[in-house]
Amino acid sequence: MLNNLRISAKLPLAFAIIVAIMFAVSAVSFWKVSEVQDAIERVEATDMMLSHIEELGTAIIDQQRAIRGYLISGDPSYLAPYNSGAENFAAALTALKADMQRDNDPQQSQRLEQVVGLHKQWIDTVASRQIAAMGAVDTIEEARTLEAVGAGKAFVDDMNALLREMKKAENAQVAEAVAIQISAITVTYTVIIVGGIAALAVAITLALMLSRGIVTPISRMTDAMTRLAGGDKTIEIPAVGRKDEVGEMAEAVQVFKDNLIRNEEMAAAAAREQEERNARATRIEQLTNSFRTSVEALLENVSHSAETMQATARSMSDTAVETTERATSVAAAAEQASQNVNAVSAAAEELANSIAEISRQVSQSTTLATEAAKEAEQTNNVVQELAEAANRIGEVISMINDIAEQTNLLALNATIEAARAGDAGKGFAVVASEVKSLASQTARATEDIGSQIGSIQATTNSAVEAIRRIGERINEMNGITTMVAAAVEEQQAATSEIARNVEQAAAGANEVSSNIGSVSSAAQVTGASANEVLTSSVELGDKAGTLQREVSGFLRDVNAA
Structure with a gap:
């Protein structure tokens, strides 16, 4: 450091x-x-x-x-x-x-x-x-x-x-x-x-x-400089790489050593270069002869390859024309398929709308059936109350009938007592007879009312049973309507899936039509490229002949030199 x-x-x-x-x-x-x-x-x-x-x-x-x-x-x-x-x-x-x-x-x-x-x-x-x-x-x-x-x-x-x-x-x-x-x-x-x-x-x-x-x-460093001045170029210069003044001195001595070594190397290199120049002339002559043989064989191969390229280019051109024609036919068929798919898509959309309308009506029917079931239940409750009222009326009539029987017994007793009383009880006997008559009429009236009440009760029970069965049928209809609504929803989902698939098919048909157009364009470009390759192969054959002549002239000049 x-x-x-x-x-x-x-x-x-x-x-x-x-x-x-x-x-x-x-x-x-x-x-x-x-x-x-x-x-x-x-x-x-x-x-x-x-x-x-x-x-x-x-x-x-x-x-x-x-x-x-x-x-x-x-x-x-x-x-x-x-x-x-x-x-x-x-x-x-x-x-x-x-x-x-x-x-x-x-x-x-x-x-x-x-x-x-x-x-x-x-x-x-x-x-x-x-x-x-x-x-x-x-x-x-x-x-x-x-x-x-x-x-x-x-x-x-x-x-x-x-x-x-x-x-x-x-x-x-x-x-x-x-x-x-x-x-x-x-x-x-x-x-x-x-x-x-x-x-x-x-x-x-x-x-x-x-x-x-x-x-x-x-x-x-002083010792190294002394040995370097004496011609010792193997000496290592100390302190090289240091960043202080001693390092700067070492760098200067190292440059002096490098220059001395470089001068000796340059002299040796000049001698080696002259020797290499003489050897190079001999080598050039050998390479020229070898080059002539290689180039002539290469040019012959190029000419043969140019002829092969011409044949291949003609074949590519014919294939491109045929591809263009077939692509045109496929494009027409794809266009027809796209139109058919669009028609199916429109029909599927109309079917989806119809199923949606059916679903709405089924939902409305379900609502009406539910309301009818509620009303039938309310009617059943009213008829039940009517049956209970009829039962209560029957009880009242039974009580009136009991009173009439008691009154009849009292009238009978009064008649017996009036008969015992003789003439004094005649007026009372008349009243008792009237009371007995009224009691008998009341009994007959209550019997008629009781029979009517019994008919009403039987009719009411029949109505209750009929309303119960109507409610059951309405509930069954409601369940069937619910099942139909679920089936309609499934059908609607399936129709939507069909419509979506038809839309995807239409998109695929359109994409196929577009790709066929691209294929047709690519075939046309391929035909044009094949024509260009054909032209280039012809030119390549001509250039190969020219190159062969130029190489022969170059080799003659090299040999003459």
Whole structure:
């Protein structure tokens, strides 16, 4: 790869590689120094937070000691550290909140809030009560009792425990930051050492590569040029094919070698050419004699072939004429067949229209038969209702007949009672006789009506049976009509298929007629081509004779020369 790179580019490339390595070393060093700086800033911030935590703890201890001194001595001057401790607690708390906001540590913020809450509870529930109780003689023991039971100590111990956890967390951050500093410094030293060694190794490697890629090829080329000047043309030119300045020098030396070899080859070729020229003259004489013999035989064959072509052309011309005549006859027959097929197509189309009309009428008959079946069913229902009404009338007549029989019995009883009554019952007997007569007439009338109702019922049943049979016949007609409609549809489909096939046959007949026309035209063209072949074969015979004469003259001239 480097052999194809020019020397003017190799040197800057080597320098660029070394610069890139040093730049990488510098970049890594800068990155690690930045980490060290960040770690130092974290340690400083953590030290400040530890100091504020310590101040917060000191303020709590000062307040606790002040309370104890006041409880023991009863001297209010002991409360001065208590008040200053409250101020110091507030100042340290403000500083810690600022530190927490900068570090954004949720756990530390939660611990600080717990400390503040415990401190407020201690002040409100214990310390303030103790100070207030110490202000009166009768409550001094109450204040000291609170201290004795450890009420305040529990709050202070909890606050100190939270402060110790905060210190532990901050010390852990300090240790982590110190570890980061040590790691960054170690990596920086390692990168600087390794980078320096790598840069030195790359520089040495590039120097060796450049020396081998430039100095060694030039030395080998100088040796090759010396041997070439001494006449050694077998020497291989080194560095040929390279794309740099050394390759250009090698190409120039190779051109010099090729020209030297070419000059010697040209001298040898001139000597060989003279020898070949002498041999060529002898060979030409031999070839001329052979050519004469071959051409004479060839011309004789050409003349014979021309005569054969003439006979074949005449035969082709006669065949083309006969083909044209037969094609004309076939075209006429195809035209007649096309007309017949068109007539069949028209008849098939008319048959299809007729079958379509039959299908429409059969469909209409099917509709009418269906409607007739529905009407017969409705009539059957009406007659059934009439039969039921006749049955109900029969029941009424039977009831009237029963009433008439009862009335007749009553009239008979009345007649008997009237006969027993004598003259007093004569009028009643007359009425009973009339009632009996009316009952008898009613019985006879009901018997006549019953016989008529029986006739009506028999007639109604006969009508129901007849209407049922009519419905069955209509349903049979409907089924037959459906079968006929299906058969008509099949016939219509078959007729359509026939019409389609007839159309295809007509198209085929037309295509046959067209193809016969094409055959006739092709036969005419074949006849014309046969005539042209005949003419060309005659001309070929003439040309063959002329060629034979020209070749004989040419050979005489060659022999004379």
